[in-house]
Amino acid sequence: MPEETASPVPAVEIRGLTKRYRLTWRRKILVAVDHLDLTVQQGEVYGLLGPNGSGKSTTLKILLGLLPANEGFVKMFGMAPDSIEAKRKVGYLPENPYFYRFLTGDELLKFFGRLSGLGGQKLDQRIDDLIQLVNLENGRDRPLSAYSKGMLQRIGLAQALLHDPELLLLDEPTAGVDPVGSREIRDLILRLKHLGKTVIFCSHLLEQVQEVSDRVAIMRLGRKLVEGTIDELLTLQDRTQIIVTGLPHESEAEAADLLAKLGGKRVEISRPKLSLEELFLRTVEMGSEAIESPAPPIAAKKCETP
């Protein structure tokens, strides 16, 4: 008799989720989430995209048990989202830093750690590790009221990871963070993925979402418009990209002709460009070298490249 392997419980399962808000004097009703179906498997990085007001944050709040749904159901690891057991498995980074500003970074992490059931040396060690991970050694003894937006985002990430959750809900994790910090957060998400964690995150930085997500969904007016893997959604099936290095400029026309002869239509030959983010990061990374040994700027170097 063949042995049946039970498929793992999805990290998040949403069926027919609808959330309505009554507006002023109960005359109007705003549908924030409209019959949403979503399944996120364990270990997946899932990007939830959409313009402001598309229902992303409301969906996250329902997932956290902060808001009740009007219709449909939500399960996290097969449990009700407002149950203590489900919450033990979730780490949440809010869109804005909703933290006690009167506490220092260290005190804030201790507070959240105790709420999560941690304590003693284990908690102290965990806080040390996370402070190091998010690079906040200089800020741990300062009150949050003196933090910059980027520092608040880092301490927010630390508190979300404090109890080593299985699922991370990150609402705009890179908001207000400089490109270097943003790249570090991206790397952190990838590291969490390799550790087998499930990550659901909302972001307006589409390039970053593309880099880290296994699957994405785009929402608008509370509805899910598209969903799929990055490849499924972004690959243009009728096009082929060939990247060649060292091709002399005068041979480009010849190459285009050859491709056309082989059946290619609308052959275009152009030069790939760096994204602005890549340029910024390269510049910053090379900044210290440039100061120590004067070298031509990046732009000049690029111009010299054939």
Add this chain to the structure above:
Amino acid sequence: MNASIHRIFTIARATITEMIRQRVLLVILLFALLAIASSQVFSQFTLEAKFKSVKDIGMNMILLFGILISIVGIAQMLQSEFDQRTIYTILAKPVRRFEFLIGKYVGMLGILLIAFVFMVALFSIMLFLTERNMLAEELSGPGLDEPHVSPDGAVSNLTKAEFITQEVLSQSRDPRLIQALVLTFVRSALVAALALLVASFATSMIFTASTSFMLVLISHLQGVAREAWLGQGAVENVPARAFLGVLAILLPDLSLFGITDDIIAGNDVAWSFVTSLSLYGSVYVLVYVTVACLIFSGREL
């Protein structure tokens, strides 16, 4: 269960830290201390009148500021959680809503306790200063070594100096004041629970504060209203009886706590009465906090 208590105390501790660092309540406490200290300004000629004014002002200021701290504290601490949305991150942790609310209330009791320690300490200093001044004044005259003679002519085996000292100390170190302080604390804790109930559904700090003050006022006056409306013609006045009946169930009769005035005046009150009045207050605290938790559990954040 232990984990739940641990979470409640974690939230309570953060609440106390917040109140101390935000300094709003420290300012109120400063005013309270100034008001208690002002009792020294009012000098009275007779020994009893002097002590009565110090006790009256001191105890009433402790009560007034106890109520003020309870209402302002609860209104501010809960509303700021919504305004700054810190409640989202807290409730995203393994914390139940009732644990959050009870933690806030326990934190408020902690703040009240701290405020009472400061106020009672200053009140005791004021009594001590009055005691020293009185003794210095009263023991400066001639013939203090002679036996004390009471107004009815009986000769005591105490000297006049010993008698005066005994009288002054009985006023300044009156153990009955402990009863008054216990009841004042219970009354403040009860007001805090009432404010918590209002705050559990309120959407602004002003609403919580003003509604709570109004309910406290009604709770103080309902005993008077009962006497005035039902004292005569009780049978005919059915609507008034029904209204007061509902009030009596929903709101505590805080005028019962007016017994503290009798204690300050030097009348004996049995500990059994103080205990039963404290229990009466505690039952209302329990009911208010429970109802607040139920309302808060269903509230959309």
